[in-house]
Amino acid sequence: MVIDDPLDFEGDNDPLLSTPRPTKRKKVIGLDELLVDFCETGKDELKASAAKAKAKGRPKGYNSDDEDKHVTEKEISFCKFVEECEEKVVVKRTICLCRLGSVFLIYILLYFKAKALDPGEEVPQWGQQVFSCQKSPTILNGTGVENCQLLQSFCGHEHLGFDLEIEKGEGFLEGMLTDGWLLKLILLYGSVEDSIASWTLTKLLYSSNKKLQDSASEFWDSLLSLNEDDKPHVNFGYFPSYSILKGALLNYGYLQDAPCTTTSTSETAVAGTSDGGPPQNITAWLRLVSACCKIRKLHPVFSPSEAEDLLVTVISLFLDRQLEGLLLILGDCLNSLVLYFSTSEWECSCLMVAESISKRVRMDLNCLRIVDCITGTNDRSKFLRSQLALQLLKNSFDRKVANVEKMLKSVTSTNVKEKECNFFMLYVYLVLMDNLLFSSDAFRNKPAIIEAWRTYLRNCSTQIGCTDWRLYASKVRNKASYLLQGAISKKTAAGGGSVSSQ
Numbered sequence: 273m274v275i276d277d278p279l280d281f282e283g284d285n286d287p288l289l290s291t292p293r294p295t296k297r298k299k300v301i302g303l304d305e306l307l308v309d310f311c312e313t314g315k316d317e318l319k320a321s322a323a324k325a326k327a328k329g330r331p332k333g334y335n336s337d338d339e340d341k342h343v344t345e346k347e348i349s350f351c352k353f354v355e356e357c358e359e360k361v362v363v364k365r366t367i368c369l370c371r372l373g374s375v376f377l378i379y380i381l382l383y384f385k386a387k388a389l390d391p392g393e394e395v396p397q398w399g400q401q402v403f404s405c406q407k408s409p410t411i412l413n414g415t416g417v418e419n420c421q422l423l424q425s426f427c428g429h430e431h432l433g434f435d436l437e438i439e440k441g442e443g444f445l446e447g448m449l450t451d452g453w454l455l456k457l458i459l460l461y462g463s464v465e466d467s468i469a470s471w472t473l474t475k476l477l478y479s480s481n482k483k484l485q486d487s488a489s490e491f492w493d494s495l496l497s498l499n500e501d502d503k504p505h506v507n508f509g510y511f512p513s514y515s516i517l518k519g520a521l522l523n524y525g526y527l528q529d530a531p532c533t534t535t536s537t538s539e540t541a542v543a544g545t546s547d548g549g550p551p552q553n554i555t556a557w558l559r560l561v562s563a564c565c566k567i568r569k570l571h572p573v574f575s576p577s578e579a580e581d582l583l584v585t586v587i588s589l590f591l592d593r594q595l596e597g598l599l600l601i602l603g604d605c606l607n608s609l610v611l612y613f614s615t616s617e618w619e620c621s622c623l624m625v626a627e628s629i630s631k632r633v634r635m636d637l638n639c640l641r642i643v644d645c646i647t648g649t650n651d652r653s654k655f656l657r658s659q660l661a662l663q664l665l666k667n668s669f670d671r672k673v674a675n676v677e678k679m680l681k682s683v684t685s686t687n688v689k690e691k692e693c694n695f696f697m698l699y700v701y702l703v704l705m706d707n708l709l710f711s712s713d714a715f716r717n718k719p720a721i722i723e724a725w726r727t728y729l730r731n732c733s734t735q736i737g738c739t740d741w742r743l744y745a746s747k748v749r750n751k752a753s754y755l756l757q758g759a760i761s762k763k764t765a766a767g768g769g770s771v772s773s774q
Contacts, residue, residue, distance in 0.1 A: 524551035
């Protein structure tokens with residue numbers, strides 16, 4: 273035995289070793305082969321069906337023409353059945369269309385009948401032109417800021433690294449104001465010169481540079497803010513005055529003491545496409561007025577009469593549609609002016625403001641806009657809203673009816689079933705009367721007035737039909753239903769409060 277020969281158990285035919293399985297080849301079937309198989313299968317099926325037909329045999333007297341005739345008769349009968357069904361569907365559709373047309377015709381007749389009963393024009397939207405063409409201010413010439421000590425100190429300093437010329441001092445201050453360094457220097461020194469305060473106020477009111485205007489507004493917000501001890505952060509003796517603020521407003525093109533005329537409520541004012549306003553600096557002006565009102569404890573910037581005029585001005589700005597984006601700023605300024613008055617001054621000043629506003633606004637949607645914009649929840653805002661509604665109602669009745677009970681009687685005497693009923697004026701009366709009765713607590717202890725008002729609201733909500741197409745009829749019905757629910761909830765809350773107090 274040779275040493276290199278394999279052993280017995282190392283042979284190729286060892287049963288313990290697994291033999292590899294033969295690999296299976298996958299047959300690739302082509303598209304032509306599949307088509308041939310399908311055709312052959314179809315032929316086999318045809319042959320099988322033919323064999324079955326021969327095995328069964330055919331009846332005697334069989335004729336293919338008879339079979340075709342039978343099929344044709346069935347097709348004709350089926351077509352007749354389909355045509356009958358189509359005719360029935362067409363008839364039903366015609367009937368439905370006729371019914372819909374009659375209903376539509378009835379509504380058209382009702383609409384033209386309502387137009388015949390109320391031939392008045394459509395009610396215009398709210399909107400009043402508050403600003404006309406702006407004027408160029410003359411206050412910008414010669415502010416005298418070049419002579420301030422701050423610039424003089426910069427000019428005489430040798431370690432600045434640059435030479436500052438006095439003629440370019442205003443541009444240097446504008447850069448410091450825009451970057452915020454001027455405010456930081458003022459807060460660091462703890463005082464501000466009158467010339468710098470006057471210069472920044474001029475930039476706030478008249479600058480066309482938005483960034484410079486905002487920086488000046490932030491500067492004055494910081495000056496007029498108080499610390500925890502109700503003291504200013506910076507000592508200064510120059511304050512914005514009423515004459516400066518009013519003069520700036522007139523330069524903006526404000527129509528002072530202009531009563532509501534036909535042109536002021538024209539389509540141009542409503543659409544907001546007039547040549548004048550809104551001025552670019554009106555936002556900064558409103559913020560400045562709000563800041564001045566918040567430091568009355570330190571320094572009363574306005575007298576009561578001046579604050580009344582500013583309050584009338586701010587309220588009238590709500591009528592300018594171009595200022596709708598400033599409602600939050602307008603509301604903050606309005607609340608600041610309302611809280612500016614002392615307790616002893618407020619009642620008389622509120623009456624003066626309400627009378628002045630009522631003379632400037634007509635009895636249309638503008639007066640409702642004014643009342644709705646006084647959204648404050650404090651007692652003063654509610655009292656102002658109530659007094660404004662009272663003065664508007666007095667002007668509507670030509671001040672012949674000064675008593676609230678008589679006003680209520682005049683409003684509730686309106687019969688909604690009459691053809692000549694002016695639903696638009698009734699809608700205005702409903703809103704104003706509800707604000708008069710429920711904005712303040714003056715009529716809480718007069719249940720007879722409240723009950724008469726709720727009864728009339730219920731009548732308006734039930735006696736005006738859904739098919740009443742007269743102008744503002746549906747709005748009166750919906751508004752009466754809404755106000756009735758509010759009156760009931762207020763009565764329930766008042767009743768619960770009285771019970772708990774007892």
